[in-house]
Amino acid sequence: MPELPEVEIVRQSLNKKIRQKKVKKVIIRNRNLRIKLPTDFKNFLENKTVFEVSRFSKYLIFNLTNEKFCLIHLGMSGTIHLINNKKKNKFTNLSFYNSPLLPKKHSHVEIVFDDFRIVYNDPRRFGFFQIIQNTLNLKKRFEHLGPEPFNDAFNIKYFENFIKKKNRCVKDLLIDQKFVSGIGNIYANEILFLSKIDPKKKIKSLSKNECSKIIIYAKKVLLNAIKNGGSSIRDFKNTDGHRGRFQNNFKVYQREGLTCKRSNCLSKISKKIISNRSTFFCNSCQN
DNA sequence: AAGAGGCCCTGATAGC
DNA sequence: TGCTATCAGGGCCTCT
Structure with missing residues (x-):
């Protein structure tokens, strides 16, 4: 959850x-x-x-x-x-x-x-x-875990150093707790959509600008989710037993076949298994 | 040695 | 209605 x-x-x-x-x-x-x-x-x-x-x-x-x-x-x-x-x-x-x-x-x-x-x-x-x-x-x-997205240590220098010569795709990187800790499958999808990056893209070919966008949107998405009481897909309940609201703000997660939410984009959201987990993205916005 | 893949477990849902 | 198959937000372990 x-x-x-x-x-x-x-x-x-x-x-x-x-x-x-x-x-x-x-x-x-x-x-x-x-x-x-x-x-x-x-x-x-x-x-x-x-x-x-x-x-x-x-x-x-x-x-x-x-x-x-x-x-x-x-x-x-x-x-x-x-x-x-x-x-x-x-x-x-x-x-x-x-x-x-x-x-x-x-x-x-x-x-x-x-x-x-x-x-x-x-x-x-x-x-x-x-x-x-x-x-x-x-x-x-917690030694083996990377910094949280909010931490100053999660910066462009750290990012560029981490991805050197690595052959993984960027979706895989975002859910790797050794790289950055706290992001899971849902928010990885959302962050990559907002950053306009194909989840399958190899991290060694990320531009500096793309790395910066990931850093910025990782913070934004998580903070926004906290403001909205978190996301409830099926299990998540807060301590009062109530659901979060951020699932209503999802741009891609669980939106397979629905129209992309970016204005002027008419594409449908696709779903693929990447890094062994369901991955949602817009083929035209994210490349 | 990085990276792919399997596995831990139960329950909700879909399809027949 | 009732079976079976598939899938789920995490993280660790093993194999290559």
Whole structure:
């Protein structure tokens, strides 16, 4: 599911709710995620205070006041729901599971605070939790990842240096987290459309101007998506269980056969599998 | 050693 | 209605 904007939406609402709050209890319902939930997870988190919720790339980070960290990756289908503890059904005592917005199956972990709890739900189990013991290890954890698009380190010099003599296509480059982190399949499509670059184009033949455009539009598209609450294709929900709105702004993603949105362009959007993922583009605008 | 491809997993949808 | 096939936003591993 979630690329950088969706994770940021989740981060913002979580941070508002749980910063400076103490974890009262952790309920583990299913340890089977992409990485098995650590055996000491419950101990690690219970009675600790969340200093703040931050994020790097597609990773959520709970910064605890004891300088330790809990990392959450949502994989493809992970969602986090905020549920009010007090709204209990007086007969069943279980009504927080009855919310129509909370999925009935696949809730793996609940982290309980005083008057509310957060529920991690992940049908496809591509997500995971990780415990990080100190700041140095946190830094090491992200060492292999490239800068986020917003970072000054993601600049033309870095770009040109990275693509030298490489034979991959530009779509492949944009979803490579070692090059730039946070962009996934949806936003790679959108960025290349706005930059007017064919996703199949080999990166060694990108002009300086094309590299600059990618840098500019990567920032623009992601920021715009954040402003619009992220994109929901099927799974993504914010912590209130509601969908994002940015999917309504897609220029190419999932628009196969529809007319290109650029004014004066009458072409239809094409779809091809590139880098093993569905790729959408306009044949006449992007070349 | 870069790059292509497979795989982890469940559920929604399409086609018969 | 009910089967099967295909596809999905990520990331890691293996093979060449």
